[in-house]
Amino acid sequence: MALLQLSEPGQSAAPHEHRLAVGIDLGTTNSLVATVRSGMAVVLSDELGRSLLPSVVRYAAAGSVEVGYSAEAHQSSDPKNTIASVKRFMGRGLTDIAHSESLPYDFIETAGMIKLKTAQGVKSPVEVSADILRALKERAEAALGGVLTGAVITVPAYFDDAQRQATKDAARLAGISVLRLLNEPTAAAIAYGLDNAAEGVYAVYDLGGGTFDISILKLSKGVFQVLSTGGDSALGGDDFDHRVFCWVIEQAQLSPVSPGDARLLQMRAREAKEYLTQHGEAPINAKLSTGEFVDLKLTTEIFAEISRTLVQKTLGPTKKALRDAGLTPEDIKGVVMVGGATRMPQIQHAVEAFFGKEPLNNLNPDKVVALGAATQANLLAGNRAADDDWLLLDVIPLSLGIETMGGLVEKIIPRNSTIPVARAQEFTTFKDGQTALALQVVQGERELVSDCRSLARFELRGIPPMVAGAARIRVTFQVDADGLLSVAAREQTTGHEAHIEVKPSYGLSDDEITSMLKDGYNHASDDAFRRALREAQVEAQRLVEAVQSALKDDDHLLSILERAHIDSCLTKLQTVLIGDDRRAIDAAMDALSKGTAEFAARRMNQGVRRALAGRKIDEMNL
Amino acid sequence: MTSFDQETLRQDFFSLFGLQRQQGLDVGQLELLYRDIQSKVHPDKHAHLADSDKRLAMQWATHVNEAYQTLKDPLQRARYLLQLGGHDVRMETNTAMPMEFLVEQMELREAVAEAKAAGDADPLDVLHRRLKKDIRAEYTALQQALDANALERAGELVRQLMFQEKLIHEVDDALEVIER
Numbered sequence: 048m049a050l051l052q053l054s055e056p057g058q059s060a061a062p063h064e065h066r067l068a069v070g071i072d073l074g075t076t077n078s079l080v081a082t083v084r085s086g087m088a089v090v091l092s093d094e095l096g097r098s099l100l101p102s103v104v105r106y107a108a109a110g111s112v113e114v115g116y117s118a119e120a121h122q123s124s125d126p127k128n129t130i131a132s133v134k135r136f137m138g139r140g141l142t143d144i145a146h147s148e149s150l151p152y153d154f155i156e157t158a159g160m161i162k163l164k165t166a167q168g169v170k171s172p173v174e175v176s177a178d179i180l181r182a183l184k185e186r187a188e189a190a191l192g193g194v195l196t197g198a199v200i201t202v203p204a205y206f207d208d209a210q211r212q213a214t215k216d217a218a219r220l221a222g223i224s225v226l227r228l229l230n231e232p233t234a235a236a237i238a239y240g241l242d243n244a245a246e247g248v249y250a251v252y253d254l255g256g257g258t259f260d261i262s263i264l265k266l267s268k269g270v271f272q273v274l275s276t277g278g279d280s281a282l283g284g285d286d287f288d289h290r291v292f293c294w295v296i297e298q299a300q301l302s303p304v305s306p307g308d309a310r311l312l313q314m315r316a317r318e319a320k321e322y323l324t325q326h327g328e329a330p331i332n333a334k335l336s337t338g339e340f341v342d343l344k345l346t347t348e349i350f351a352e353i354s355r356t357l358v359q360k361t362l363g364p365t366k367k368a369l370r371d372a373g374l375t376p377e378d379i380k381g382v383v384m385v386g387g388a389t390r391m392p393q394i395q396h397a398v399e400a401f402f403g404k405e406p407l408n409n410l411n412p413d414k415v416v417a418l419g420a421a422t423q424a425n426l427l428a429g430n431r432a433a434d435d436d437w438l439l440l441d442v443i444p445l446s447l448g449i450e451t452m453g454g455l456v457e458k459i460i461p462r463n464s465t466i467p468v469a470r471a472q473e474f475t476t477f478k479d480g481q482t483a484l485a486l487q488v489v490q491g492e493r494e495l496v497s498d499c500r501s502l503a504r505f506e507l508r509g510i511p512p513m514v515a516g517a518a519r520i521r522v523t524f525q526v527d528a529d530g531l532l533s534v535a536a537r538e539q540t541t542g543h544e545a546h547i548e549v550k551p552s553y554g555l556s557d558d559e560i561t562s563m564l565k566d567g568y569n570h571a572s573d574d575a576f577r578r579a580l581r582e583a584q585v586e587a588q589r590l591v592e593a594v595q596s597a598l599k600d601d602d603h604l605l606s607i608l609e610r611a612h613i614d615s616c617l618t619k620l621q622t623v624l625i626g627d628d629r630r631a632i633d634a635a636m637d638a639l640s641k642g643t644a645e646f647a648a649r650r651m652n653q654g655v656r657r658a659l660a661g662r663k664i665d666e667m668n669l
Numbered sequence: 670m671t672s673f674d675q676e677t678l679r680q681d682f683f684s685l686f687g688l689q690r691q692q693g694l695d696v697g698q699l700e701l702l703y704r705d706i707q708s709k710v711h712p713d714k715h716a717h718l719a720d721s722d723k724r725l726a727m728q729w730a731t732h733v734n735e736a737y738q739t740l741k742d743p744l745q746r747a748r749y750l751l752q753l754g755g756h757d758v759r760m761e762t763n764t765a766m767p768m769e770f771l772v773e774q775m776e777l778r779e780a781v782a783e784a785k786a787a788g789d790a791d792p793l794d795v796l797h798r799r800l801k802k803d804i805r806a807e808y809t810a811l812q813q814a815l816d817a818n819a820l821e822r823a824g825e826l827v828r829q830l831m832f833q834e835k836l837i838h839e840v841d842d843a844l845e846v847i848e849r
């Protein structure tokens with residue numbers, strides 16, 4: 048049933064102007080989708096009223112793809128094909144994955160991002176994540192009764208470029224337009240900050256199923272500024288489960304255990320962990336496929352002891368983040384707890400002991416990230432009123448560097464730089480007539496390339512052939528607001544832009560994605576084509592409205608001829624929009640975009656001048 | 670080239686914020702100006718617009734971030750002023766540092782390493798306080814030199830401060846290791 052969209056008082060009530068945008072928390076254990084309705088952020092539930100979607104996908108031999116609770120139910124009966132915690136595999140190679148031996152999946156040893164062999168063929172973690180995202184998109188469109196304009200998808204703040212790109216690729220496969228990749232602690236800070244009208248310096252301690260993030264933010268008059276961020280992208284609730292699992296194996300003296308039984312015991316371990324949050328003792332009972340019975344009791348004390356080092360592991364990045372921000376625990380006004388794993392008593396105690404104050408638990412740790420993301424999605428989609436908004440200033444978590452002589456790293460962009468950020472570096476050729484140049488980009492803080500994480504190899508082609516050393520190639524490294532790196536290169540003496548070929552170290556190539564997209568179309572029905580057309584029409588309509596609005600306000604910046612040109616591009620788009628030629632719509636959108644580029648530049652200049660003038664007036668009035 | 674490229678790249682960072690081109694700067698005021706401009710140009714404000722708007726927003730926001738980071742830190746601000754004045758402070762090529770200063774820096778570095786190895790925080794605390802005082806005095810002298818347009822003298826002070834800031838960071842790191 049489509050729900051009525053009520054707009055905020057004071058905002059336009061025209062229904063087509065409210066853009067359907069959602070926030071998606073793509074979690075290791077559970078995923079959620081949320082949206083802003085009548086000015087309030089709400090999590091969307093499934094037909095049974097459940098807000099969490101277990102991040103589990105089953106590729107059954109019979110050919111069906113199940114996502115969520117129904118997939119989860121098959122974890123121990125069909126362990127190889129029921130993929131859980133796929134987030135831990137995004138942008139990762141096999142050697143990155145801890146305890147891969149105790150996982151039941153059929154990993155394929157390949158260079159770059161791992162792949163999994165399932166009953167439905169080889170799957171990339173990107174494809175598995177896309178299936179989860181698709182399920183969330185369907186949930187949202189069913190609940191909201193329309194096509195999504197876009198989504199804000201959250202990622203751990205400590206995710207590197209490969210992990211982020213993999214997430215964006217998954218969204219692309221799922222047919223979701225990504226408005227922004229948002230860091231999870233920042234999303235939580237938005238939800239918390241807006242909810243409590245908070246001001247001051249806060250820490251967000253985010254322990255999820257598979258990742259740990261610590262972010263230090265300054266909240267002040269509608270500006271959320273990340274001062275520093277740190278974490279461990281391979282530390283989470285799953286690891287606590289694993290400790291209990293190992294304890295069970297040891298106590299019950301079991302070995303070896305079949306994949307199905309391993310999965311069963313891991314599930315029991317997780318249940319026991321969760322049970323201990325409210326009770327002093329948790330029973331662990333299981334009947335294995337061998338007929339053996341496991342009957343143990345896990346106490347709070349034992350659990351605290353076997354997981355002590357994991358809790359300690361969160362404090363290292365926490366201290367570093369504080370140091371990077373130039374602050375001490377006393378400077379922190381409050382610690383916001385995010386992620387189901389923060390419910391564990393030993394985590395609550397450790398955080399209280401470290402910061403010297405009780406952690407803030409007033410927001411639901413499972414939902415807070417999705418709610419924050421929805422709030423931002425609403426803003427980015429252009430729904431909120433102009434004076435009713437806030438600014439997010441986030442940072443990159445890891446330094447970016449390039450490989451130089453002798454396997455050393457030259458840092459180009461330091462960690463905790465506010466994004467978007469760019470740096471330029473000049474290179475030259477060392478052979479006569481050299482037309483190509485290769486750069487290896489790494490992420491990390493160490494001095495040796497071998498100690499850092501390889502991001503990608505960038506091949507610059509089409510350099511005009513010159514005498515060795517004569518070429519002056521200016522390479523610009525740009526990190527955008529999603530935290531993703533792009534590289535541009537220009538030979539200065541000729542002004543020639545080099546063609547860049549990106550070879551990601553742990554990511555999908557453009558060809559792989561294109562072929563995955565094609566596969567999707569081949570298996571889809573006519574519905575898919577109609578849907579793609581509808582999405583193009585929605586995007587085109589958005590663009591038309593944006594341009595019309597800009598012309599209404601700032602027409603004075605254009606000459607009569609320039610205005611006429613824009614009008615004709617606009618009319619063209621409005622005409623093809625009502626047709627069904629998707630390519631024509633794309634072409635008309637492109638033309639309008641190009642036709643308004645100069646107009647956009649002038650409006651931006653005007654905006655900046657006005658902002659400065661406004662500040663001067665404020666000062667005079669003080 | 671759009672008007673972003675032409676106009677913006679011609680301006681220096683000071684005029685971007687409408688500030689006087691000088692070393693003396695109210696960081697609080699800079700912060701407010703920074704936020705005002707970022708609120709207008711940040712990609713988040715243009716996420717639902719055309720690709721050309723988004724690209725432009727990213728260029729602007731990146732530029733504003735660079736300007737802010739440069740002007741916020743007094744040492745970077747001074748280097749930038751020298752650069753604008755045509756006086757490039759190149760650490761690698763300009764070795765005109767007083768020998769006694771270099772020798773003293775080396776000795777202090779060794780003292781820090783020893784104290785760190787011995788786990789002795791006291792001499793580090795003393796050194797930290799002394800360095801902070803020296804650095805403060807030098808920033809005052811630096812501002813005076815820049816205001817008087819004595820660029821050679823300002824360049825010397827900038828090079829010295831670079832050494833000293835690095836040293837005080839090492840002291841901080843050493844203290845942090847000992848206190849852990």
